[in-house]
Amino acid sequence: MKGTNRLILANIWVSVVAFGIAASMALMQAISRANLEVPFQSARMYYMSVTAHGVLMALVFTTFFIMALGYATAQRENGEIALPRFAWMMFGLALLGVAMAVWAILSFKATVLYTFYPPLQAHPAFYIGLTLVVVASWGWCASMIASWRESKRRNPDRAVSLAMHATTVNCLLWLLATMGVAAEMLFQLIPWSLGLVDRIDPLLARTLFWFFGHPLVYFWILPAYAIWYAVLPREAGGKLFSDPLARMVFTLFLVLSTPVGLHHQFQDPGIPAAWKLFHTFNTMAISFPSLVTAFTVVASLEIAGRLRGGTGLFGWLRALPWGNPVVSAVLFAGLLFMVGGFGGSINAAYSLNSVVHNTAWIAAHFHLTVGSAAALTFMGGCYWLVPKISGRELELALLARIQPALWFLGMVFFSFTGHIAGLMGLPRRVFTTDFGGAAQAEMWKGLTSASAIGGVLLFASAGLFVMVMVATMLAGKRQPIAPLEWAESLGEPEGGYRPGIWDRLWLWFAVAVIMVIIAYAVPLYDIFQLERFGSPGFKPF
Numbered sequence: 042m043k044g045t046n047r048l049i050l051a052n053i054w055v056s057v058v059a060f061g062i063a064a065s066m067a068l069m070q071a072i073s074r075a076n077l078e079v080p081f082q083s084a085r086m087y088y089m090s091v092t093a094h095g096v097l098m099a100l101v102f103t104t105f106f107i108m109a110l111g112y113a114t115a116q117r118e119n120g121e122i123a124l125p126r127f128a129w130m131m132f133g134l135a136l137l138g139v140a141m142a143v144w145a146i147l148s149f150k151a152t153v154l155y156t157f158y159p160p161l162q163a164h165p166a167f168y169i170g171l172t173l174v175v176v177a178s179w180g181w182c183a184s185m186i187a188s189w190r191e192s193k194r195r196n197p198d199r200a201v202s203l204a205m206h207a208t209t210v211n212c213l214l215w216l217l218a219t220m221g222v223a224a225e226m227l228f229q230l231i232p233w234s235l236g237l238v239d240r241i242d243p244l245l246a247r248t249l250f251w252f253f254g255h256p257l258v259y260f261w262i263l264p265a266y267a268i269w270y271a272v273l274p275r276e277a278g279g280k281l282f283s284d285p286l287a288r289m290v291f292t293l294f295l296v297l298s299t300p301v302g303l304h305h306q307f308q309d310p311g312i313p314a315a316w317k318l319f320h321t322f323n324t325m326a327i328s329f330p331s332l333v334t335a336f337t338v339v340a341s342l343e344i345a346g347r348l349r350g351g352t353g354l355f356g357w358l359r360a361l362p363w364g365n366p367v368v369s370a371v372l373f374a375g376l377l378f379m380v381g382g383f384g385g386s387i388n389a390a391y392s393l394n395s396v397v398h399n400t401a402w403i404a405a406h407f408h409l410t411v412g413s414a415a416a417l418t419f420m421g422g423c424y425w426l427v428p429k430i431s432g433r434e435l436e437l438a439l440l441a442r443i444q445p446a447l448w449f450l451g452m453v454f455f456s457f458t459g460h461i462a463g464l465m466g467l468p469r470r471v472f473t474t475d476f477g478g479a480a481q482a483e484m485w486k487g488l489t490s491a492s493a494i495g496g497v498l499l500f501a502s503a504g505l506f507v508m509v510m511v512a513t514m515l516a517g518k519r520q521p522i523a524p525l526e527w528a529e530s531l532g533e534p535e536g537g538y539r540p541g542i543w544d545r546l547w548l549w550f551a552v553a554v555i556m557v558i559i560a561y562a563v564p565l566y567d568i569f570q571l572e573r574f575g576s577p578g579f580k581p582f
Contacts (some may be wrong), residue, residue, distance in 0.1 A: 071496025095155025221252025240575025279345025370421025402463025433517025454495025
């Protein structure tokens with residue numbers, strides 16, 4: 042157990058350090074977009090920081106926290122994780138990959154943003170490093186699936202815990218989704234960056250990326266949902282409204298998450314409109330499990346609030362333990378995610394997407410999903426997980442209580458103004474927003490200033506989180522290592538639930554594979570039939 046706890050904390054350390062660096066990069070971007078003076082201001086510095094922020098926040102912070110949570114869940118399930126030595130090897134491989142990618146970014150050799158769209162070209166170390174991170178995550182998946190199988194072997198007549206179910210679903214989803222980015226890296230980007238081929242097909246590369254890129258969102262969201270379902274009700278003083286509904290939700294995500302990527306390519310030529318429409322239908326369908334989640338989580342919170350003495354129509358909300366940073370982080374994340382969810386439906390509708398495509402709206406939406414639903418939930422998850430695993434009390438508890446509210450306030454300033462400015466036509470990913478004093482730019486000048494205020498508040502909140510985590514892991518008062526406890530389900534039968542249709546994950550994985558073949562076989566075949574000229578690499582800095 043001690044070895045696994047050290048592995049969990051090692052993953053947490055990488056996650057927290059990556060988060061801190063990424064937050065620092067974001068502050069400079071927010072101030073720059075408000076056209077304020079910052080040290081070392083230049084387009085070269087700005088786009089390097091955008092790349093570093095995206096890679097470290099969206100790929101490193103999230104992946105290492107998710108692996109830490111998965112190991113903790115598997116240890117809680119069986120007393121030990123499967124393949125422990127192999128898990129440490131995968132951690133080392135992932136860390137090597139991160140070091141290679143970060144070196145390439147910080148040395149201005151990989152200014153390609155986190156989507157790494159060609160024909161923008163990075164140093165081979167960037168592509169190879171991120172490929173190593175993906176390979177290491179496959180090793181994590183192997184350990185989690187082996188742990189799931191061991192739990193089923195030990196207790197064939199009882200369903201695995203909801204947290205273990207969610208973790209295994211996420212692994213299967215990840216293994217399927219990363220096939221796209223692995224193919225892009227191995228057969229396109231790495232040979233191209235090494236000079237083995239002169240040209241690359243940007244349309245094929247973009248399609249393979251979004252094969253992976255949208256499921257990546259659910260790779261972030263499913264662990265957050267696992268915390269909402271399995272941790273939040275207990276921390277709030279109540280019970281989970283329905284375990285079977287939660288299992289259905291996670292299984293539906295496995296089936297529906299991957300065949301949706303073409304809705305990111307509405308403006309791309311070379312892809313038939315009918316297939317874009319098919320992916321749109323799939324994207325709308327995946328709203329259903331999120332709506333069920335909203336109902337189930339709110340019902341669980343109402344149970345907790347009323348058990349704590351809340352009365353009246355909304356009195357249960359006031360009765361919730363808002364002073365508990367685990368609870369408040371998730372509550373604020375959920376509130377922001379509700380807005381982000383509606384925005385996601387707009388992005389997935391062709392005519393509406395045409396209005397917001399490549400505007401500040403997209404970045405604002407993204408920060409309500411990964412930047413709030415996932416990131417803020419993961420921060421709350423750290424407040425819950427680290428003291429139990431490290432055997433140290435949470436330090437700087439007052440700062441931990443302030444931090445989620447500060448993040449919420451900062452995100453309101455940052456993201457809500459970004460949505461409005463996007464509707465006014467403000468492009469995303471631009472170094473300055475004044476456009477040489479153009480009249481239209483005057484319309485969003487106040488909005489970008491408010492967005493910068495939000496960026497400062499978010500940076501302050503991020504600093505509080507990093508301070509709390511570092512203080513806890515290095516100097517927290519010693520306490521006994523505590524076992525993880527999951528929320529009880531309302532009306533759970535004695536002895537736990539028996540395996541049901543939603544627990545037959547290999548069956549649903551097969552359905553997911555069939556859905557992907559239906560959604561991508563013809564569009565990819567069509568792309569290969571097009572007359573293709575390719576593009577040479579382009580390095581702007």
